[in-house]
Amino acid sequence: MSEAKRRYTIKDIAEQSAVSLSTVSLVLNGNTRISAATRDRVHATMKRLGYQPNRMARALAWKHTRTLAVVMPQLRHAFADVYFGEIISGIYDKASKLGFKVLLEIARAEFIESREYIRLYDQKYIDGMLFIGANNKHKFIADFADKTRPFLLVNSYSKQHDVNYVVSNYKYGAWQAAQHLLRLGHQRVGFIGGGLNEIQTSQDICESFNEVIQPRLTVDGWLTEEGGMKAAAEIVTADPSITAIFALNDKMALGAIRKLTEMGRRVPADLAVVGFDDIPQASYSIPSLTTVHQPLYEIGKQSCERLIELIHKKVERVQEVLPIYLTVRESCGAKRPAPQAA
Amino acid sequence: MSEAKRRYTIKDIAEQSAVSLSTVSLVLNGNTRISAATRDRVHATMKRLGYQPNRMARALAWKHTRTLAVVMPQLRHAFADVYFGEIISGIYDKASKLGFKVLLEIARAEFIESREYIRLYDQKYIDGMLFIGANNKHKFIADFADKTRPFLLVNSYSKQHDVNYVVSNYKYGAWQAAQHLLRLGHQRVGFIGGGLNEIQTSQDICESFNEVIQPRLTVDGWLTEEGGMKAAAEIVTADPSITAIFALNDKMALGAIRKLTEMGRRVPADLAVVGFDDIPQASYSIPSLTTVHQPLYEIGKQSCERLIELIHKKVERVQEVLPIYLTVRESCGAKRPAPQAA
DNA sequence: CTGAAAGCGCTTACAG
DNA sequence: CTGAAAGCGCTTACAG
Numbered sequence: 061m062s063e064a065k066r067r068y069t070i071k072d073i074a075e076q077s078a079v080s081l082s083t084v085s086l087v088l089n090g091n092t093r094i095s096a097a098t099r100d101r102v103h104a105t106m107k108r109l110g111y112q113p114n115r116m117a118r119a120l121a122w123k124h125t126r127t128l129a130v131v132m133p134q135l136r137h138a139f140a141d142v143y144f145g146e147i148i149s150g151i152y153d154k155a156s157k158l159g160f161k162v163l164l165e166i167a168r169a170e171f172i173e174s175r176e177y178i179r180l181y182d183q184k185y186i187d188g189m190l191f192i193g194a195n196n197k198h199k200f201i202a203d204f205a206d207k208t209r210p211f212l213l214v215n216s217y218s219k220q221h222d223v224n225y226v227v228s229n230y231k232y233g234a235w236q237a238a239q240h241l242l243r244l245g246h247q248r249v250g251f252i253g254g255g256l257n258e259i260q261t262s263q264d265i266c267e268s269f270n271e272v273i274q275p276r277l278t279v280d281g282w283l284t285e286e287g288g289m290k291a292a293a294e295i296v297t298a299d300p301s302i303t304a305i306f307a308l309n310d311k312m313a314l315g316a317i318r319k320l321t322e323m324g325r326r327v328p329a330d331l332a333v334v335g336f337d338d339i340p341q342a343s344y345s346i347p348s349l350t351t352v353h354q355p356l357y358e359i360g361k362q363s364c365e366r367l368i369e370l371i372h373k374k375v376e377r378v379q380e381v382l383p384i385y386l387t388v389r390e391s392c393g394a395k396r397p398a399p400q401a402a
Numbered sequence: 403m404s405e406a407k408r409r410y411t412i413k414d415i416a417e418q419s420a421v422s423l424s425t426v427s428l429v430l431n432g433n434t435r436i437s438a439a440t441r442d443r444v445h446a447t448m449k450r451l452g453y454q455p456n457r458m459a460r461a462l463a464w465k466h467t468r469t470l471a472v473v474m475p476q477l478r479h480a481f482a483d484v485y486f487g488e489i490i491s492g493i494y495d496k497a498s499k500l501g502f503k504v505l506l507e508i509a510r511a512e513f514i515e516s517r518e519y520i521r522l523y524d525q526k527y528i529d530g531m532l533f534i535g536a537n538n539k540h541k542f543i544a545d546f547a548d549k550t551r552p553f554l555l556v557n558s559y560s561k562q563h564d565v566n567y568v569v570s571n572y573k574y575g576a577w578q579a580a581q582h583l584l585r586l587g588h589q590r591v592g593f594i595g596g597g598l599n600e601i602q603t604s605q606d607i608c609e610s611f612n613e614v615i616q617p618r619l620t621v622d623g624w625l626t627e628e629g630g631m632k633a634a635a636e637i638v639t640a641d642p643s644i645t646a647i648f649a650l651n652d653k654m655a656l657g658a659i660r661k662l663t664e665m666g667r668r669v670p671a672d673l674a675v676v677g678f679d680d681i682p683q684a685s686y687s688i689p690s691l692t693t694v695h696q697p698l699y700e701i702g703k704q705s706c707e708r709l710i711e712l713i714h715k716k717v718e719r720v721q722e723v724l725p726i727y728l729t730v731r732e733s734c735g736a737k738r739p740a741p742q743a744a
Numbered sequence: 745c746t747g748a749a750a751g752c753g754c755t756t757a758c759a760g
Numbered sequence: 761c762t763g764a765a766a767g768c769g770c771t772t773a774c775a776g
Contacts (some may be wrong), residue, residue, distance in 0.1 A: 117526075119458040120462055163504065
C-alpha cells in the first residue's frame, strides 16, 4: 500500500464519480443504457486516475480471456523462415484489431506429452489455438477432431483428422506452375521435393504437378537451400536432357539456381527453374525467380479471423482454401524468345 | 450446464474428497502442512476428474499472472532472422521451465502510441517484459528507466536511458576480430557497417574495431546480404589495395563474399572477409565464414531468467554482459600460409 | 436510467 | 493438521 503504489479499481472510480460499481462496469463495457452525462463523468474520472481494468478479473467474470495461442512446430531455426514471420504478422495484426492477445507456444515434446495444448483451454488461459506448420507426425491434432475447442490449422490441413483449417490452394498453384512450364515447351523436367512423406501440402503439390507433367526425376531437397543445390546437381547429372527444374519451395529453387550457375549452366537459357512460395529473395535473385505466390500475411489474418468466429460460435467449422497464383519472372525463360518445341 | 460440459472447480474436488476448499487449495499449492493422506486423496480425485485450476482465478488472487511479454521491433520480415528465432527459443524454454507463459507483441506504432506497453502491466496481464532489438529510435524505453516495472532489453542496451539489459560483449568481439586480422598482416581493411546511427551495439563494434585498425573505408551495407554485396563492390573499386573486409553482421559478410566471388576475387586468397554473429549459414558457405559467435539462445535464456528475478525482486537491476568469441574458419585465410607483410 | 447483490474460481490470513 | 470467511476486481441478472 505504501511502497507498491496501489492501482485503482472499479471501486475507486465509482466513489470518485459518485455512482455505483455496476454503473462503472456498465460504462466500461460500453453499455448504452447509461446516460451520456454519467457516462462522460465516469470516463473523465477513469482518465484522470489513469484507470486500467484488471484483465484477469474480467476474464474470470467473463469466462473467456481474449487471448489465443499460436503454436509453432519444433523446428531448429523455425523462426528463421519468412514463412512463419509473415503468417504470425498477419495473425498478430488481426488479433490486435479484434482485441485479442497472442500467446506464443512451441510444440516441443513436453508441450505435447503433458497435453499442455489441452490444459491451456482447461485452465481458461486461452480461448482458441492456431497451429502453424502441421505435418503427419503431429498426432495430437486428433484431439481437436471433436471440435470441442476452437482450433485451426494455418496453411496446412489433415486428411487423417477432421480439424478446421485455412490453407492456400497448393494444388492449383502447382497446376499453374506445371502448365506454365508445359506451355513453354518443357517436357523433360526434374522435380525437387521436400517433406513428401510428412507434409500434406507437399504431397498435394507433387500430385498436382504430376498430373500435368510427369517428372523424369524426383529428388529430395529437404526444403533447404543447400538441399536444393545438391538436388539440382544430382538431377542435371543424372539426366542431362532435362530442360527445366521445379522446386517445391523457393529456398530449394534458389539453391538450384545457385548450383546450376556454379556448374556453368545458364538459367533460364539452358534450364528453366520455377519455385513455390514467393519469398522476398525470389524477386531480387539473379535471375529473379518465377514462383507461385502465397499470400502468407493474408493467410495469417484469415486464420485468426476464422478462429475468432469459431470462438464466438459464429461458425461451426472452417475449411477455407485461399487463392494462389503464379508470378512469372525471369528464371522460367518466359520472357526470352519462345523455345523450340522439344 | 447441459451442453457446455461444465469444468470442475476446486469446490467439486473439495466435495468429492470430503475436505474443505482451503485444503484443496493448499494441496494445489504444494503446502506441506497438509497430511500426506489427505494430500494423496485430493490428488487422486483431481486426477480422476481431470481437474485443472483456473489460471485467471489464481492470477486474480495471486496478483500476478506468470506470463511475460516479449516484444519484437516492427521490422518487415523480422522473424525471418535467425537472430530473433534463436533468442525467442531461449526465452521460451527458460520461461516454460520456470512456469511462465510468453505473450508475443510487435512494437508497431499503435503499440507505442496507445502505451500498450504500460497497459499490459497495469491491466495485470503480464508480470514483466522483454524487448528484443531496441535502437535509439525507441524512445518509449525511457518509460522504464524508473525501474518500477520489470523490464529488460535483450542483447542491446541504451546509453540514453537507464534500463536493465543482458547483452553480449560486442566490443570485445569486434576487438578480437580486428586483432585477428591484424595478426594476419592486414593493415588496409574495408568496413561494412549498418545501423551505425541507430543501434548502440553497432556503434560499439565500430568503435572497438577502429581502436585496433583504422579502416580505409566504411560503407553502409544496411545489414542485408544485398547491401553487403553493394558495399563490397564499392570498397574494392574505391580502393583496390584493400586486403580485408570486416562486416558488422554475417548477412553482409556473406553478401560480400558472394559479390567478390562474382567479381573474380578469391576469398580468402585475394581478400579476407570476417563477419559477426555466426548465423548457421556462416559455417556452410563457401568459403566458410570466420565470424564472431553470439550465443543467441543463451542470451534468450539469461534474459528470461534475469527478468524473472526482477519480477520476484531477487535483484533490483541487471546489467549483464555475456562473453563472445571469434570463430576462425576459412574466409579470413588464417589457415593458408602466412601472408606477406604489407 | 441506476444500484444492491450474487457470482466468477481461486488464495490467504486467522482460528481452532 | 484442517476449516470458515474475507478478499482478489470485475460482470450480470434482477429490481426498482
